[in-house]
Amino acid sequence: MPERVHEITLTVNGTVRRAAVPGRRLLSDCLRHDLGLTGTHVGCEHGVCGCCTVLLDGEPVRSCLTFAVTVDGHEITTVEGLADGGRMSPVQRAFAECHGLQCGFCTPGFLCTVTALLRKNPAPAEEEVLEGISGNLCRCTGYQNIVRAVHRAAELTAEES
């Protein structure tokens, strides 16, 4: 028997998108396969690595631990939606400037997590940064440059607002 399919509507990076998905379609897979937004990376698929983090109504969540059908009607921001047109966001520029990435696999998750962190706490203390990114794994950088990038992103955001 074929699986039942659900029609859903998501607002992804400001654009209304429709998809027909089975109940078990993870949001991460919906974004990548149904909507073609492959910027969201999938690492562990059980909520440990943080690579698939996207913003759901502005709050960072694991897209691999969310069913697409559950968030029908909601707003999603992926890494593709962080830049302002052709100009990278302060968080993206800070990661580039501070060498907060090497292979780049974990980067979309970090960028989404940090974007939300700085919206809530525009000038986080060192400990708040560590707590904020504690759910994202990076196997390249050793994290030091990522922490530096978060502080730099806070500076850039403050300068530009």
Place this chain on the structure above:
Amino acid sequence: MKPPPFDYHRPRSLGEALDVLAGTGADGKVLAGGQSLIPLLNMRLAAPAHLVDINGLTELATVEEEPGGLRIGALARHARVERSARAAALQPLLGQALRLVAHPVIRNRGTVVGSLVHADPAAELPAVLALLGGSVRLARRGGTRDVPAAEFFTGPLESAAGPGELAVSAFFPALPPRSGTAFHEVARRHGDYALAGVAALVGLDDDLRVSTARVACVSVGPVPVAADVTGACGHRPPASADWAAAARAVQDRIEPETDIHATADYRRHLTGVLVERALRDAAGEALHA
């Protein structure tokens, strides 16, 4: 690493949810935050025939004061309760425990009641409910029952919630006057499940001597292990209370197991250290209450 197929239900009211659950019986599973259930599905450790998604039941997203404590609805997410000023004022142990639950991003989605129903003996919130003597409200078509914490946790990942039942809320008793709480745990990495963890509540009498001392331990048994150690502490002021005797009493009582993360002996040692630390801190809070 993809979930197995299931029939997806998205009820629009509590009544509809209970009707669906009554129909699916033991084949139905409730989806709230999904931060424990979806990993189990992704790893194919669980394969329910029906999934009943309660994320549309916003009437269950409540954090409300009730006589004697706080009632938290089934759709109140960890982050919401963590930020709630009312929750912090009524029962500070909730905030102390929630900070230790996984990572902030997980807490944006996970729910307090979901953590209770998941009934992981390594999780913080079941220990909080057990320590405080709270309860879980289970609704089914045609009835509701409140199950006290001592009867709710029946085994590893097993609770008293039966087929056709939906945990609609949990009740956490408020902090009594002249009392304090603390939650300490040791994990290999920040946000991991704890190798050992201890929630403590200490109450003082009019002379500021210890009149109540209770702990609940995680990761050292099939369910959270709650213990009253008032006698072991001695009826003394916090500065001279025998926290070490309380720690030994708890160590004698727990039955930790060896696994790849830690030996049973090491868990027992950690639990003793954490019991002392948590009781001392809880007593400190009580002195300032």
